[in-house]
Amino acid sequence: MPAESGSTRRPETGAFFQRDRTWHPPALTPNYKTSVLRSPQKAPLSFDNTLSEIAGPVFGHAMLGELDADLIHNFARPGESALGERILVYGRVLDERGVGVPGALLEFWQANAGGRYRHKRDGYLAPLDPNFGGCGRTITGEDGFYAFRTVKPGPYPWPNGPNDWRPSHIHFSVFGHGFAQRLITQMYFEGDPLIWHCPIVRGIPDKAAIETLIATLDMQATIPFDARAYKFDIVLRGRRASRFENRLEGN
Amino acid sequence: MAQSLDRLRESPSQTAGPYVHIGLTPNFGGIGCVYPTDLGATMVNDKTKGERIGLRIRVLDGTGTPLKDALIEIWQADADGLYNSPAEPRGTADPNFFGWGRCPTDMDTGLCAFETIKPGRVPFNDGRLMAPHITLWIVARGINLGLHTRLYFSDEEKANAEDPILARVEHRLRVPTLIAERQGDMYVFDVHLQGEKETVFFDS
Numbered sequence A: 001m002p003a004e005s006g007s008t009r010r011p012e013t014g015a016f017f018q019r020d021r022t023w024h025p026p027a028l029t030p031n032y033k034t035s036v037l038r039s040p041q042k043a044p045l046s047f048d049n050t051l052s053e054i055a056g057p058v059f060g061h062a063m064l065g066e067l068d069a070d071l072i073h074n075f076a077r078p079g080e081s082a083l084g085e086r087i088l089v090y091g092r093v094l095d096e097r098g099v100g101v102p103g104a105l106l107e108f109w110q111a112n113a114g115g116r117y118r119h120k121r122d123g124y125l126a127p128l129d130p131n132f133g134g135c136g137r138t139i140t141g142e143d144g145f146y147a148f149r150t151v152k153p154g155p156y157p158w159p160n161g162p163n164d165w166r167p168s169h170i171h172f173s174v175f176g177h178g179f180a181q182r183l184i185t186q187m188y189f190e191g192d193p194l195i196w197h198c199p200i201v202r203g204i205p206d207k208a209a210i211e212t213l214i215a216t217l218d219m220q221a222t223i224p225f226d227a228r229a230y231k232f233d234i235v236l237r238g239r240r241a242s243r244f245e246n247r248l249e250g251n
Numbered sequence B: 001m002a003q004s005l006d007r008l009r010e011s012p013s014q015t016a017g018p019y020v021h022i023g024l025t026p027n028f029g030g031i032g033c034v035y036p037t038d039l040g041a042t043m044v045n046d047k048t049k050g051e052r053i054g055l056r057i058r059v060l061d062g063t064g065t066p067l068k069d070a071l072i073e074i075w076q077a078d079a080d081g082l083y084n085s086p087a088e089p090r091g092t093a094d095p096n097f098f099g100w101g102r103c104p105t106d107m108d109t110g111l112c113a114f115e116t117i118k119p120g121r122v123p124f125n126d127g128r129l130m131a132p133h134i135t136l137w138i139v140a141r142g143i144n145l146g147l148h149t150r151l152y153f154s155d156e157e158k159a160n161a162e163d164p165i166l167a168r169v170e171h172r173l174r175v176p177t178l179i180a181e182r183q184g185d186m187y188v189f190d191v192h193l194q195g196e197k198e199t200v201f202f203d204s
């Protein structure tokens, strides 16, 4: 239910920057076969945000459990932990103005170290890890910062082409401050050669856009003898000056 | 070259994929011991103000087959037309109504059921009132960027006729794709991803 906002800043009420749809994958990406029958074909109706898009739900830290941001332990039996390469994923949620987004709810999900999801529709022969569920969540701090612990997910084969493999990836769902900022995306790992073969990744037309989804190994942020670290920043739509108050707000 | 605006670009979207339940509705997906409940599963309580309504929503692909692996989020104002959001400039919304819900489509039937309240009217940017509506956001395997649309109500004919967003739909034959049909205390709404009855999706 309604909870404290993650920030002491005055709430902003301006409309969001127009979304650059050429930067996102188009709805129809035939090499990703499922998109063929699930892609709208008519032009969308464009209009400037109304309050319905400008406003959005706010989630409070109170809803978080102690282990929500620790996938190594949040499903594990007491005293045990998930199998695999232990990693820390951290970064900031920013908007297009470069301003940190505090109080953003991040939800993430992934396969286990062998590339198997804990889901009844996943029949990959790699085994389930009894100590790994695969979900986690957190809320960004005052400057938009977040971090969580997990194991590096394995790549997995999927029914699309005869021999398509997803690169190692973590799915991210993000709530900003307005419902128009709602975003789901995926994080990939620096150096993974499978990234450039993947039909889902390659739905993104611009190589520079794909690179913004690749997390960087950060050896300075590792926890020695425990976990390596990857940095992954997420950018949400920026915000124009408010319509309701006649002063510029940071842009 | 002129100066840089120093703007970042929005992170590109990627599909939610077939295993979206693990992350967003783990209890529904069979992972029952991590979160106490799935977020957005319950929208109203005994004290929530307003008329109780049920929504029955399906998402249909280009062959007319309901998606069984989609996830729908809804966002709406309270009974007085106020959003429970810090960006709401007009007052404080009903503390017993969060205004946001989330529902995965049933894995056998493809049906999404929400129990909520009828929203009040929210002003458009020029002060005119919009018709009561609920914002929808739809993700699934095969959907590369979450789809945004609205659900309006069939028994709000007068308000719908003066709604500034519905008025912008150029092909008037497509307006009914945004209107849920009342059946008892239930509203039934089919979202068509493609084809003759393709729903009007929004870029806003």
Ligand SMILES: [Fe+3]
Pocket (backbone or CB within 6 Å): A111, A166, A169, A171, B017, B019
């Ligand atoms: Fe995946």
